[in-house]
Amino acid sequence: MSVDETEAIDAFERLGLTSYEAKVFIALHQLGSGTARDVDRVADVPRSQVYSVAESLEERGLLEVQQSSPIRYRPVSLEEAERTLQNRFEQERERAFAYVDEVKQDSTGEETQEDIWTVRGRDRVDDRVLDLLSRADDRIVFGTRLPEFITEPLERALETQAAEGVSVLVVSRDETIRAQFDDLEGVAVDSPPKSRTGDQRSGRIIIIDDDTILLSVVDDDGCETAIWSAGSLFASVLVQLIEASEEVHDPSSG
Structure with missing residues (x-):
């Protein structure tokens, strides 16, 4: 140098x-x-x-x-x-x-417990996702259509939480992603509603328990931006709205 x-x-x-x-x-x-x-x-x-x-x-x-x-x-x-x-x-x-x-x-x-945060950039969103996953007590729902968002640290985090008794569901319309998680013990997989097949902007969705959520979008340049909220009324209401729309289905609920 x-x-x-x-x-x-x-x-x-x-x-x-x-x-x-x-x-x-x-x-x-x-x-x-x-x-x-x-x-x-x-x-x-x-x-x-x-x-x-x-x-x-x-x-x-x-x-x-x-x-x-x-x-x-x-x-x-x-x-x-x-x-x-x-x-x-x-x-x-x-x-x-x-x-x-x-x-x-x-x-x-x-x-305040009503904070909504914005995170920009793939690495920073990755870090926030792992942090939120580590907080789960009862359940995790993780969804994405993009294989590049499936990283080894993510797989380890989901597998670890599943082993500790947390209900883990992975939702994706990508068959390779579903197949990848089929091999992880304690992790359930599912497909999103067919109405979502035209979606080309979504990045990932993470629901933790009933009061924590992260949603991201990906722009034309591949840059990811996410909003997240934890332990807030906003997060609880948004989780209920998403589940009511059948965007995700928790297998533990039957």
Whole structure:
């Protein structure tokens, strides 16, 4: 991987260093060790700034100072510098996410139960589907006309839930999809009503228990967009409307 100095400085800035700190650190590795004058000669950093920048890098654990006259600086090894920056990143990451997690928990009791969410993009919809499947207590209905939506993680999730006693139904007009799930123990398969055979926009439908639903559509470019709602009155009503229209049939209901 070829990286020029500007890209390296930008990368160091994203890791938390200032531009001057990155330049001095790079310059000292070019020199091996050196004085402020030496650094000024090879780096675009004013000599008057080198002293304070070097002091900051020392506090960060990225260089060592030799108390000579003039003062000399030596960078720590790249391996040590990498560990130092990585540890700092991990500490900041933990601090940031710990706060967000604390705020999230504090606000949980105030969230509305009527939220309807939108998810765009195949990978993000995949992740949301797997998350919703993991929440099932009693039943799952999964429907799609598109074989590309049948992934190994999806199959494993459905099979796992079926093994744990959850009623699992897969609905598809595609024979290969139905045949694929016929081999999974505890998973029932069915076909949608014939009135749906002209549908060319639907992506997938997921019903979890009686109060969680996800519906997606696929545009002409193949991009998937889904709406979903969990534990809401909206989801409960929509589930009832879909089942009343015979869009899906739960085998456990007889």
